[in-house]
Every structure is written in C-alpha cells, then in structure tokens.
Amino acid sequence: MAGIYSEAAEFESDIIAIRRKIHLNPELSYQEGETAALVASTLESIGVRARTGIGGNGVVGILNASSEGKCIALRADMDALPLEEMARVDFKSARRGVMHACGHDTHVAMLLGAAMLLKKHEDELRGPVKLIFQPAEEHGGRGGAGPMIGDGVMDDPKVAYVFGLHISSEYPSGSFALRSGPIMASPDSFRIRVKGRGGHGSAPHKSVDPVFIAANVVSSLQGISSRFIDPVEPFVLSVCSIHGGTKDNIIPDEVTLEGTIRTFSARTRSRAKSLTSSVAKSICRSFGAGCEVSFMEDAYPVTVNDARATARVRTLLKKMGSFGVTDAGLIMGGEDFSRFLQKAPGTFYFLGTRNEEKGCIYPNHSSMFTVDEDVLRMGAASLAEIALNFL
Numbered sequence: 001m002a003g004i005y006s007e008a009a010e011f012e013s014d015i016i017a018i019r020r021k022i023h024l025n026p027e028l029s030y031q032e033g034e035t036a037a038l039v040a041s042t043l044e045s046i047g048v049r050a051r052t053g054i055g056g057n058g059v060v061g062i063l064n065a066s067s068e069g070k071c072i073a074l075r076a077d078m079d080a081l082p083l084e085e086m087a088r089v090d091f092k093s094a095r096r097g098v099m100h101a102c103g104h105d106t107h108v109a110m111l112l113g114a115a116m117l118l119k120k121h122e123d124e125l126r127g128p129v130k131l132i133f134q135p136a137e138e139h140g141g142r143g144g145a146g147p148m149i150g151d152g153v154m155d156d157p158k159v160a161y162v163f164g165l166h167i168s169s170e171y172p173s174g175s176f177a178l179r180s181g182p183i184m185a186s187p188d189s190f191r192i193r194v195k196g197r198g199g200h201g202s203a204p205h206k207s208v209d210p211v212f213i214a215a216n217v218v219s220s221l222q223g224i225s226s227r228f229i230d231p232v233e234p235f236v237l238s239v240c241s242i243h244g245g246t247k248d249n250i251i252p253d254e255v256t257l258e259g260t261i262r263t264f265s266a267r268t269r270s271r272a273k274s275l276t277s278s279v280a281k282s283i284c285r286s287f288g289a290g291c292e293v294s295f296m297e298d299a300y301p302v303t304v305n306d307a308r309a310t311a312r313v314r315t316l317l318k319k320m321g322s323f324g325v326t327d328a329g330l331i332m333g334g335e336d337f338s339r340f341l342q343k344a345p346g347t348f349y350f351l352g353t354r355n356e357e358k359g360c361i362y363p364n365h366s367s368m369f370t371v372d373e374d375v376l377r378m379g380a381a382s383l384a385e386i387a388l389n390f391l
C-alpha cells in the first residue's frame with residue numbers, strides 16, 4: 001500500500017471542488033438543506049449508502065455495514081456563521097451575511113474525501129464505519145449532535161469510538177494538534193435584565209437608572225474571576241452586549257446585558273453561574289432596581305478526549321507522513337462534538353491552516369478567514385487512516 005496520504009492525491013481536486021461549492025453556498029444552523037443534499041448525493045455517487053433527515057438536517061453514511069466488528073464514527077459539521085465575508089477569494093460566499101468562517105465547509109469536504117479513500121479499502125475495514133455529517137454546531141445550545149444522538153446515530157451498530165477534526169488557524173499548515181483529557185470549555189450564555197424606572201436625564205434622582213446600574217453589574221461580574229474562582233482554574237466571563245435607551249436625555253426603564261461564561265469543571269461551572277446571578281441581583285437591589293437572570297438551557301458540555309484514543313491517533317498521524325504533530329492547548333471555545341464524546345470515547349483534534357505566505361493568518365470566525373487548501377488532503381487522509389488502523 002502506497003500510504004493513505006499519497007493515495008489521497010487522487011481525490012484532492014474533488015475535495016477542493018466540494019469545499020469551494022459549499023463555501024459559495026453557506027447555510028446557517030438548522031438551514032443546511034442544500035449542504036445535506038450535496039453530502040447525500042456525493043456519498044451515493046461513490047457507492048456509500050446515505051441516510052438523511054437524522055436529527056434535522058443530519059446525514060449519515062455507512063461503510064462495511066454488514067461487518068460484526070467494532071464500529072468507528074467520523075464526524076464533520078456543516079453549518080456556517082452569520083457574518084459578511086470580506087476575504088478575497090474567487091469562491092466568495094454568494095449569500096449576503098452568511099459565511100463559512102469556521103471552516104465547516106472544509107470539514108464536510110475532508111470527510112467526503114475520507115469516504116472516497118475508505119470506499120477503495122472497504123474490504124480492509126475491520127468493522128462498520130459511520131460518517132456523521134451534523135447540522136447546527138454553531139448554535140451553542142440544542143446544537144445538532146444531541147438531536148442526531150436522539151435519532152440513534154450512535155446506536156445500531158453501537159459506536160465504539162468517535163473522532164472529529166477541526167481546521168484551525170492557530171496551528172501552522174501541515175501540522176496536527178492533539179490533547180488528551182479536557183480540550184474545549186463548556187460555554188454558558190446568560191442574559192441579565194436590569195429593571196429600573198425611566199425618567200428625564202436631567203433628574204436621575206427621580207428615576208432608577210438602569211444604565212448606571214448595568215455599568216456596575218458589568219464591572220462587578222469581573223470580580224467573580226478575580227476574587228472567587230481559583231486562579232489556576234481556566235475561567236472566562238465576558239459581557240458581550242448591552243442594550244437599552246433611545247436618546248441622550250431619556251433614562252430608560254430597562255437595560256439588557258448578555259454574555260458568556262467558559263469553564264472546564266462542573267464545580268466551577270455551577271459556582272460561576274450562581275455567583276453571576278447573586279452578584280447581578282445584589283448590585284441591582286442595592287440601587288433599587290429589579291433584576292432577572294437567565295441562562296441558555298442545554299449549553300455544550302466540556303469536550304473531553306479519551307487519553308488512550310488520543311495517544312493512538314497521535315501515533316497513527318506521526319506514521320502517516322512527515323507532518324508536525326504538536327500538543328494543543330486548552331481552548332475556551334465550546335464544541336458540540338463534546339456530546340458525541342459523552343457517548344463513546346475518542347478524540348477531537350486540530351488541523352493547522354496558518355500560512356503567512358498565502359495570507360491565511362486570520363482566526364476562525366473572522367470575516368477575513370481563509371484556508372490553505374493544500375492541507376485538506378492531509379485532513380481527509382488522517383480520518384481515513386484512523387478508520388483503517390485504529391482498531
């Protein structure tokens with residue numbers, strides 16, 4: 001066997017063409033209908049049976065289905081983000097205000113590339129391989145993994161190991177980054193309504209000013225990280241939006257704050273949530289305002305990689321070719337893949353795409369985000385390599 005990375009050269013142009021097609025037609029969370037149809041038709045065209053409508057727009061392809069061996073699942077996410085693309089590429093988003101700025105277009109293309117490679121080697125697979133194309137990863141709450149799991153994607157045959165790949169401009173092109181144990185945070189969104197009493201801007205003593213009180217809430221919330229949470233514990237609290245008021249001389253009735261809390265442990269998570277609530281309420285009470293605090297339900301759990309599976313993947317990637325295989329740091333972002341990892345051990349790893357010469361220097365979620373397409377072949381080969389050699 002020539003090696004899966006060399007073999008992947010045969011499919012490189014297909015992978016890039018699929019990626020560009022999806023990039024041109026990005027779809028937001030829960031609206032991935034065209035992408036899902038493209039995935040299903042591509043799978044069928046290479047002879048892989050595809051099931052659609054799993055947990056919404058999810059698609060599942062299965063290889064070597066009749067095998068009694070252990071089942072491995074590989075996952076890609078399909079959704080784009082609500083921002084206007086500013087990057088100068090020929091296949092720039094044709095949809096205003098929607099862009100594949102997190103590289104999920106590349107994830108779909110790489111997993112389809114892996115499917116092409118695996119189809120050629122189907123008789124060498126030691127068990128069934130499920131190819132999971134999930135919707136709504138960027139949603140942050142209900143997401144797409146949970147509904148797919150609810151529809152049985154991890155059962156029948158039961159998934160023994162699950163793997164996912166994310167493209168990232170944090171790491172240089174031509175390298176992989178892995179980490180055993182917790183890798184990505186749990187992202188809890190909150191909303192705080194500061195309920196004052198409006199009035200004339202010239203007479204604040206006759207009102208309860210929610211703008212002033214909200215400003216105090218924002219600064220006091222930072223005291224949670226500096227005064228309550230163990231300094232060696234990873235923790236972030238950010239207030240990211242403030243809304244209230246209509247004019248320079250009207251004190252409004254109400255101000256709404258929204259923000260996010262990122263944690264890595266269940267204890268810190270529940271403590272941070274209850275402190276956010278108590279600090280906001282007591283500041284509001286001390287200035288005479290009412291206060292409502294709510295948290296988005298179903299926030300993603302912490303993404304926890306299995307130590308043995310991660311070590312095994314690290315060895316496989318090193319053997320696959322002369323790529324950099326480095327250690328990933330903790331990431332305060334959240335990932336819906338965490339839910340698959342609650343059902344089966346596995347690992348979520350990164351493929352670097354930072355390339356100064358090609359101008360691929362902007363972070364994921366930037367309107368200028370671009371990808372070094374030369375790495376897509378590596379990503380596709382890595383997924384196929386795992387499926388062929390993990391067990």
Ligand SMILES: [Zn+2]
Nearest residue numbers: 102138364365
């Ligand atoms: Zn993202």
Ligand SMILES: [Zn+2]
Nearest residue numbers: 102104137166
């Ligand atoms: Zn992403």
